[in-house]
Amino acid sequence: MFSSKKNILQVVALLKAYDIKHIVLSPGSRNAPLIETICGEAYFKTYSIVDERSAAFFALGLIQKRSTAVAICCTSGSALTNYAPAVSEAFYQKLPLVVISADRPPAWIGQMDGQTIPQRGFFGSLVRKSIQLPEIHQQEDEWFCNRLINEALTASTYRGLGPVHINIPISEPLFDFSVQDLPKARRIESIKLSTPTLSEDFGKLWTGATKRMLLFGQMPPAKRTQEYAELLAKESGCLVLKEHLSNISTALAIANFDAILAEATEEEQRNLAPDFLITMGGHIVSKRIKQFLRKHPPRIHCNVCDDGQIVDLFQCLSHTLETDDIASFLQKLYLIENPTRPQTKYFAQLWQEASTRVKKNIADGFSPLQALSCFAQHLPPNAAVQVANSSSVRNLQHFSLAASNLVYCNRGVSGIEGSLSTALGYASQCSDLCFLVIGDLSFFYDLNALFTSYLQNNFRILLINNGGGGIFNSIEGLENTQSLEQYIVARHSNTAKDIALAAGLTYLSANDNVQLEQNMRSFVSPSHQKAVLLEVVLKK
Template sequence: MFSNKTNILQLVSLMLQYGIRHVVLSPGSRNAPLIHTFTQHPGFTCYTVVDERSAAFFALGLSQKLQQPVAACCTSGTALLNYGPAIAEAYYQEIPLLVISADRPEAWIGQADGQTIPQNGTFAAIAKKSVQLPEPANATDEWYCNRLINEALIQLTANGNGPVHINVPLSEPLYQFITPGLPEARKITFHTAKQQVETESFQSIWNTSSKRMIVVGQLPPNNGLDVILSSLLSKGDAVLLAEQIGNVHLPQQIANFDLVLASLSEEESNSFAPDLLITLGGHLTSKRLKQLLRKHKPQHHWDIRPDGNVKDTFQTITDLLPADAADFLQQLAKEITPQEDKENNFSGLWQNKSTVVDLEVARFMKEAPFSDLTVVNAFIQRLPQQSTLHLSSSAPIRYAQISKLNPTVSVLSNRGTNGIDGSMSTAVGYAAANKGLTFLLIGDLSFFYDINALWNKQISKNLRILLVNNGGGNMFHLINGPQQSEAMEGYIACHHNESAKDRVLAFGLHYLSATNFDELDRCLPYFCNPNEDYPMVLEVFSHTETNAYVFSRLFEALKHQ
């Protein structure tokens, strides 16, 4: 039996019709009718996470893995506000996160009633759609309720993915579970019209450009672009730049381009800038690439963006293409006449420098002392094939980008807003739906901030967390500026002497630790073994001064190679 609330019945019926089958629930009374109805229907897989902030990131991780919308449902009041960071991340990472909040009736908002705040439109600036459902009392109300739900659910995936908020006012009594079945709610089917971009003018520009560059931003794993990009690269000399979070894997691509740029002199940099730039995907980590392209502007910049929104990261867009990247690039590759480009060797310039940088990094790693950089490098070399790697923001993603990665490894990171607050919860959510190994590389502040991620009934036995504990915000020791402040250690980097051991064991995970290469070499084979069926945390302790020294020495070495 289900709740007798008409707005809930309409919502649940339509969610099933839209294929939304995974729901993350946080406990509460006002949302109890929603919880009851979701858990009593066999079509839903339900998860329970008490901390709403963690729950929303958990749902985000599920959606990353499943590549489909996932719902998070909470009670009224400040519970909803805790969803904010994950909604922002979903908005900028373009993940279809459905937020469902129970609420008091509208008449009681602002009337000093318990657990009551203005919830309607709370996240309007960072949600594709926000609606508040009525509590239907007649046929017109029910039609209106149905229409609003359809509008919201359509926007989860229409013209690009993103989060949607549905606020559900519920009057007492709440606990009347007397409805035997769901209604056959009307579904409005949204039909996407593919954007066709005429490629004739673009072919001409491609043919007359001598320094072509394709930059791939963050994309989900298994994005299907490898074959298409390979076909395009075969039609003429071009450079392909992609970070690990781009999840493209081609022999020609320059994955270490940030290190290449770091090795260049001011005089050399102009030679490495394109006259034709093609961009696709989401965020990039490399600040050096942004600086290069903002300073040495290409004559043409085509930005391929399905939603058609202007995101002028490099301040250079000349053409905005509201199309699917795969469709446009495939059509372009099909219609371009192959060119030998004997006089153009832009890709050769990049490839040669990339090879030199790779050799220097390999030499440096062999000689460098135990530090965050060498620990991360050793860990990445050990990653099993077909595993998944989540990268926390700040130092971890930058360390990881320096190391060569097995092309079968999928990489994810919360780079929509680059926050440290939900990386672990996201990885835990991803792992809950992932049959293979899910690794998370995370720093100590991110780990302790998101410690409630481990207070979770759904911790997968295939979860592996490498915690790099350097006693504070190590990133602030790697960049220029923070050291000038007397507040550096105590407030900016937040120096501490904490260990995760007791917390990890309290949550029932297996704990390992290392303080030197010998201990790390003993731990990593066990930690990376897919046959071990325990969730694990490997805590590696390092020294801030050594980390900063090693990091700076690497970039000095690159400048002088």
């Protein structure tokens, strides 16, 4: 049986119509009619997570793995505010997160009624669409409600991806579950006919350039995109740069460009600078490549994106190309000129030579880099890697991974919160092993994620515990601040053993390289019956 509230019935019926199957629910009384109606429809796959902040990040992991929209649902009041970090991450990572919040009727907002805040439009510019539904009393209300929900759900995936917010005022009585069937709610179809086309002028600019660079940011895996990137590198002489988060696994792409630029002289940097740059995907981790391209701007910079927004990261943007089909765009580039003139290949060869010269042995002693070097050497094929922000995502870039290892990170806003929850959501949808590489502050920040019912034996946590935010010790200028250790590094002496055991994990630790090597072998083994945490305890 379903709620008698017609606005709730419209929401749930349209979630089903839009094939939004996975919904993460957090408990409450105001959203109880929503929960009961969702759980009463066998189509939905539901998850119960009490902490709304953790629940929302868990949903991001579901989206990353399933490549489909996921909904979250909470009660009224401060519950909604806990979604904010994940909503902002979803907005900048372009993940279709559907936020559904129950609310008091508008008449009671600001009247000192319990569990009440102004929820309408709460997320402001951090969502692609925000709507407040009417309570339905007549036929026109139902039409209006249906239209608004269609607008929101369409906005989550049309001309780009991103979060949307549906706020639902619900008057008492709340608990009338007398409706036997969901309504046949109207879904308004949005059809996009455009395909990427390249003008003749753009083609001439491309074929006339001799120092051509393709730079991939954070992306989900895409086989055709990788194939055409490889063809452009192999046969057209294009330089392809990638990070782990690009999930472009061709051996012809250069991944150690940050290290190359760190060692390059000023003259070498001028020679390495492109004259035609094409960027694709989301955020780029490397600060050094950003500084390099701002200092040595290409004559032409084309950013390929799915929403047509102007993103001038390197302060030299000349073209924005709107498409959600990057592979077809790369195919057209390839077909413009194949093969290119031989002399255009010298630029990629210059980078390849620099790549082979760059220092390889960066891991020294018992350190975070040595821990990640050991991890990369033992990482099984086909395993997914979730990596937390700050030092973890930067340090992992120093080491090669297998082509079958997909890598994810909450790089939209690059916050340290929610990495554990996101990884847990991703792992819940996997049969292969899923690893999380995380620092101590990020781990302890998100501990509630461990106390859910979704810990599986395929989940592995590599915790690099150096007793604080070690990255701040490497930032020039901070070494002279009196507040560094206590307030910026946030120095501590906590370890994760008791927490891991309380959460039901198998706990391993390493205090030196011998223990690291021994326990890493056990850590990566698929034979464990429980999730495993390996804590690398470094000197504070």
